[in-house]
Amino acid sequence: MGDGIRVESDGLTAFSGQVHDDTARTIEPGYSDARVYLDSGVRFGRNNAGGGVQAAKQRYAESLRASSANIVEYMYAARVLADAATSVAAMFDRTDLTAEQRVDYVNGALAAAAVEVQQQFDAAAHAEAMDGHPSTRRGGPAR
Amino acid sequence: MVMDEDDTLARAQVGAWRQLAGSVRSERDALVAARTDLVAVWPPEENASAAAFVAQLDNLITQLETASADAETTASGLDGIVTALAGAKTQIRPLWEQYKDKSSDLVPNWFDRAENEIDEQARQFMINAERAVQDAATLLKVPPPFEFTIEDVREWPPAKGSARLGPAGIDVPVPHEPVPPLPGAEATVPDGSTGAAVGGAAAGAAVGLGAGGFSVGGAEAGAGAGPGVGVGPGGGVGDRAETVGGAGAGSGAGGSAGSGGDAGAGVGPGLGGAGASAGLGGGAGAGAGIAGVSTAPAGGPDLAGVITPPAPSGAGGVSPLAPSGAGVISPSGPSGAGVLPAGGGAPLPGAAGTLPSGGAAAVGGTPPPAGPATVVPGSGGLPIVGGSLGRPPASIPPASIPPASGAGRAAGRTPLPSGAVIGERTAAAGGRPIGGAAPGTGFAGSRGAAPGAVRADGRVPRPSWLPNDPVGPERHQVMSGGMAQAHSASRRPVKTDEPAGYEAGESWRVAEGVAPVIAPGENGDTHDPGPTLIGRRG
Numbered sequence: 001m002g003d004g005i006r007v008e009s010d011g012l013t014a015f016s017g018q019v020h021d022d023t024a025r026t027i028e029p030g031y032s033d034a035r036v037y038l039d040s041g042v043r044f045g046r047n048n049a050g051g052g053v054q055a056a057k058q059r060y061a062e063s064l065r066a067s068s069a070n071i072v073e074y075m076y077a078a079r080v081l082a083d084a085a086t087s088v089a090a091m092f093d094r095t096d097l098t099a100e101q102r103v104d105y106v107n108g109a110l111a112a113a114a115v116e117v118q119q120q121f122d123a124a125a126h127a128e129a130m131d132g133h134p135s136t137r138r139g140g141p142a143r
Numbered sequence: 144m145v146m147d148e149d150d151t152l153a154r155a156q157v158g159a160w161r162q163l164a165g166s167v168r169s170e171r172d173a174l175v176a177a178r179t180d181l182v183a184v185w186p187p188e189e190n191a192s193a194a195a196f197v198a199q200l201d202n203l204i205t206q207l208e209t210a211s212a213d214a215e216t217t218a219s220g221l222d223g224i225v226t227a228l229a230g231a232k233t234q235i236r237p238l239w240e241q242y243k244d245k246s247s248d249l250v251p252n253w254f255d256r257a258e259n260e261i262d263e264q265a266r267q268f269m270i271n272a273e274r275a276v277q278d279a280a281t282l283l284k285v286p287p288p289f290e291f292t293i294e295d296v297r298e299w300p301p302a303k304g305s306a307r308l309g310p311a312g313i314d315v316p317v318p319h320e321p322v323p324p325l326p327g328a329e330a331t332v333p334d335g336s337t338g339a340a341v342g343g344a345a346a347g348a349a350v351g352l353g354a355g356g357f358s359v360g361g362a363e364a365g366a367g368a369g370p371g372v373g374v375g376p377g378g379g380v381g382d383r384a385e386t387v388g389g390a391g392a393g394s395g396a397g398g399s400a401g402s403g404g405d406a407g408a409g410v411g412p413g414l415g416g417a418g419a420s421a422g423l424g425g426g427a428g429a430g431a432g433i434a435g436v437s438t439a440p441a442g443g444p445d446l447a448g449v450i451t452p453p454a455p456s457g458a459g460g461v462s463p464l465a466p467s468g469a470g471v472i473s474p475s476g477p478s479g480a481g482v483l484p485a486g487g488g489a490p491l492p493g494a495a496g497t498l499p500s501g502g503a504a505a506v507g508g509t510p511p512p513a514g515p516a517t518v519v520p521g522s523g524g525l526p527i528v529g530g531s532l533g534r535p536p537a538s539i540p541p542a543s544i545p546p547a548s549g550a551g552r553a554a555g556r557t558p559l560p561s562g563a564v565i566g567e568r569t570a571a572a573g574g575r576p577i578g579g580a581a582p583g584t585g586f587a588g589s590r591g592a593a594p595g596a597v598r599a600d601g602r603v604p605r606p607s608w609l610p611n612d613p614v615g616p617e618r619h620q621v622m623s624g625g626m627a628q629a630h631s632a633s634r635r636p637v638k639t640d641e642p643a644g645y646e647a648g649e650s651w652r653v654a655e656g657v658a659p660v661i662a663p664g665e666n667g668d669t670h671d672p673g674p675t676l677i678g679r680r681g
Contacts, residue, residue, distance in 0.1 A: 008184060008185045008190070008193075010184065011180065011181055011183070011184030011185050012181070012185065014180065015177050015180065015181045018173070018176075018177045018180070019173075019174065019177050022169075022170060022173030022174070022177065023170060023173075025169075025173075026166050026169035026170040026173055027166045027167055027169070027170035027207075029166070030162055030163055030165065030166020030167070030169070030170075031163060031166060033159070033162060034159040034160070034162050034163040034166070035159075035313065036159070037152060037155040037156045037158070037159040038156055038159050038160075038163075038313055039313055039315070040152050040156070040315075041313075041315030041316065041318070042315060042316075042317055042318055043150045043152045043153035043156060043225075044148060044150065044153050044221075044224055044225055044228055045148075045224075045228060045276075045318075046318040046319070046320050047145075047320055047321055047322055048145065048228070048321060049321030049322060050269065050273045050276075052273040052274070052276050052277040052280070053228070053273060053276050054317075054319060055277070055280060056224055056276050056277065056279070056280035056283070057317045057318070057319065058317050059280050059283045059285065060220075060221065060224070060280070060283050061315055061316070061317045062285045063217055063283040063284055063285045064312070064313050064315060065312045065313060065314050065315070066285050066286050066287075066288065066312065067210070067213065067214060067217065067284065067285075067286055067312065068312030068313040069288065069312030069313075070206070070210055070286055070288065070289045070312070071163065071167065071210065071312070072312060073288075073289045073290070073291060074167070074170070074203065074206060074207055074210065074289065076291065077199075077203050077206075077289075077291040078170065078174065078203060080291060081196075081199060081200055081203065084196070085181075085196070088192070088196070099190070099191055099192070100191070102190070102191070102192035103191045103192045103195050105192070106192040106193075106195045106196050107195055107293055110196070110199060110293045111293040114291060114293060
């Protein structure tokens with residue numbers, strides 16, 4: 001294994017740790033805090049019969065749904081990238097692949113990390129359903 | 144309508160959106176920094192595997208950048224909406240105070256229209272607020288769904304491509320509990336921009352009965368509305384002087400609807416003798432009525448009445464015919480627009496010429512020809528005249544023609560209050576009927592007063608959705624306590640659980656008794672208290 005490969009694996013490992021830390025420090029607590037207020041839904045125009053206000057309420061509800069869903073996806077995507085980087089770094093340390101094989105492995109590692117994150121989410125959701133309220137938890141998957 | 148605006152949580156949501164935007168931006172900046180470190184040791188230009196990995200990272204960074212900007216924009220839009228509605232609340236609050244003062248002063252609304260002016264101001268504030276809301280709503284961003292997709296995945300390591308990773312976002316319902324629509328107004332404008340007003344179902348009814356003169360049946364539009372019955376002078380007003388004179392028994396079930404609040408009124412030409420009169424315009428004649436459905440023109444958001452029913456926008460002239468309100472009475476029974484509630488109307492004492500189909504009926508829809516009136520034989524063998532009405536005959540002084548609400552309003556005359564029926568007004572005021580030779584009696588809203596009806600004191604009833612604040616000069620005392628409380632304390636206490644119309648201590652009247660739960664035994668047992676213990680002698 002050449003020095004270049006070693007540098008790649010170290011860099012990937014550092015990247016993984018940095019992304020995990022940044023995600024846990026920035027977007028996840030930010031989204032969790034924002035949800036305290038955003039979960040209350042549409043808070044204007046309840047008794048307003050105007051069509052313009054009604055349209056605004058519908059659009060706001062749609063914005064809330066789409067934006068929050070995407071934020072969750074971003075958090076998970078960041079976790080997937082971090083996990084994939086860890087996996088790729090481990091592979092680089094163990095094997096000596098061709099360039100094409102390494103590309104395949106990277107893509108496969110990303111997909112595998114995505115599956116793993118989804119499984120982590122399912123486990124976290126199950127745990128929340130058993131013993132906790134989701135609003136008191138952080139937005140990231142159980143690790 | 145705006146009473147509950149300026150919610151603190153709505154303001155907090157603005158801050159939450161901004162906080163979220165900042166968090167996303169921080170995540171994006173962190174990823175950019177991590178990417179810089181990564182490409183330094185794993186340059187994508189030299190490693191295809193690095194290029195594949197960094198491509199995914201770049202995609203996420205771009206998405207985060209867009210999401211941060213969208214969240215900031217959405218926060219601005221929400222702030223604009225909340226500010227606009229809160230501003231409307233601030234502007235309308237003093238108007239509401241004025242309205243309460245005006246609604247309890249000595250001058251009724253139909254005389255000075257003071258409440259209407261206040262309502263018009265409030266409407267303008269709401270229109271402005273709604274425009275601001277519409278402008279701000281364009282800032283609410285609805286991003287396309289993001290999916291973390293991995294392409295070109297081979298068999299090793301075994302994995303599948305991914306779509307949505309996490310749970311769904313915040314899915315909230317859209318609260319929509321608008322205030323009940325006021326008479327003559329639609330509750331909601333669906334598209335929120337054109338404000339087209341569409342007339343609703345006919346409502347309200349009036350029956351006129353009398354001798355000589357003419358009867359006016361017409362209730363201003365009201366959503367819901369029970370049939371009102373007014374007995375007034377009979378007679379006729381017509382383009383061709385259909386008035387035959389004599390004692391005309393007329394009945395007109397007035398009813399129309401229109402979000403603009405205007406409605407036609409019925410003027411029934413009476414026939415001689417015991418003939419029945421016909422109601423025209425907005426009124427659907429019970430005996431011979433022509434219902435009208437008026438459609439208010441579009442123009443601006445329909446706010447369903449901010450404070451009180453809007454003033455009918457009737458055109459000048461005596462002709463009571465609404466544009467689409469007139470009709471031709473058919474002997475086959477009800478037809479056309481303007482549906483009278485089943486069983487509506489009232490039997491006409493002495494009115495031999497009621498509708499052929501019997502009872503109250505809704506008639507109308509087809510505009511009558513401008514020529515002679517249509518004569519329909521009544522069930523009593525007497526003709527019923529229903530026809531187009533236009534100018535009053537010269538024999539009838541214009542002053543005796545009551546102004547009809549809606550399209551048939553007489554210009555320059557004191558309009559009837561909303562939903563007023565001549566007979567009702569006469570009866571309530573205890574005076575003479577308007578425009579009638581014979582006094583009549585009547586009442587409106589026999590089954591639940593029509594929303595458009597006025598109270599006995601001639602004032603517009605307070606809409607049910609308005610706050611139950613005290614009105615009148617005493618309300619200030621009530622608010623400040625003191626005199627008002629002392630005054631109320633000196634009154635006889637009112638038990639709210641008592642049925643209406645019952646006095647305290649009075650036995651409740653019930654329709655029939657109920658089976659007793661506890662009853663004395665039937666075996667004739669007697670109770671022996673035993674010997675006397677205290678003061679027993681010998």
